[in-house]
Amino acid sequence: MAPLPSPLLADQFAPRCEFGRTDHVVVDADPVSTYQAVHDLDLSDLHGFLVNAAVGLRELPERWRSRGTRRQRTRLTINDLAAGSDWVVLGEQPGQELVFGAIGKVWQPIVKWVPIEARDFSDFSEPGYAKVVCSISALPYGQRRTIVTAEMRVVLTDPHAWLSFRRYWRISTPFVGIIGRAILRTVKNSAEKGGVR
Template identity: 25%
Template sequence: MRLDYYLPQYNFVERHSITVNSTPEKVFEAFWQLDMAESKIIKTLLKIRGTYGLIFPGKSNKQSSLGLSIKDMIDKSGFILLEEMKNKEVVMGFVGRFWRPSGGIDRSVKAEDFVGFNKNGYCKSAWNFYIEQELGDKLRLPTETRILCCGGSAKILFSLYWAVIRPFSGWIRLEMLRIIKKTGANEFN
């Protein structure tokens, strides 16, 4: 996994996976077409966190046809596309002080800066979606989120934040996988 290159050491991790009856091409396409607005759970959790407008600036919480795509996250929210291996893996990252109400995302960090970033008081997170071929037409689609805390104070503050947010973060990932499966499997049939 290319995730190992971008964040080989980390303090916190969250892993989820789903099995999909499809092809790597269809699942990869479903990943890029993923619209998290399909999930009331994801929209609600983002609103509760209070970061909806910060993650997706210019999109009102009251709009009925919101687009919450991976591309939106990369283009507008401070997520960095670190690497894309077509039909295999996508690795994204972001840097910030995630425990702050705004998420404290540092939008100045670029892909080429990510591996070497080590600013005290910040965390960096790398997140992937990876396609593994199983028997026949079955694919396993794991996603893994890793967080590295830069300095003791960041680790303490993030651990308090993570104790509260982790179940909801995992719920969002599971919802994303469910939507990808639904879209990728439907396109396969």
């Protein structure tokens, strides 16, 4: 009898997913090198016309409010999330899975984020918010390759938030997919350039 698969760390923070998206890529590098590429990923350094368009559209209301000045992008690796970001690292299974998240009214043009500590994330239940959980995992795929999964799960704290998010999700889903695939592409390129094959 085959052993049961390990539970995902993301299940601790979003066991029931009301909205979500999952993307995968097979990487021609070993799991250790690939997971290092996940850990080194700079979220502010994703490239491509569609990525720039997706991020630019999301930032338009904030730029308009601040009279068109564009925020200077800084480095944003997993280790940098705690320093001045609205996102928090929720947990890690070293060498296997990283989970980070944020809580906010993401459907508003300028998002109202809730400052939160990882230990308080699961218990947060104030009405009117979306709890966004993102997971990036790297697992062995055969003997020499790795499958990397980027998953987003969204849990809403009340029915009104659910309705607001559903309208937002219909519009934003293609852009979420663009960014998710860019993350996987960046991890793949980084791991395959530096990994052991």
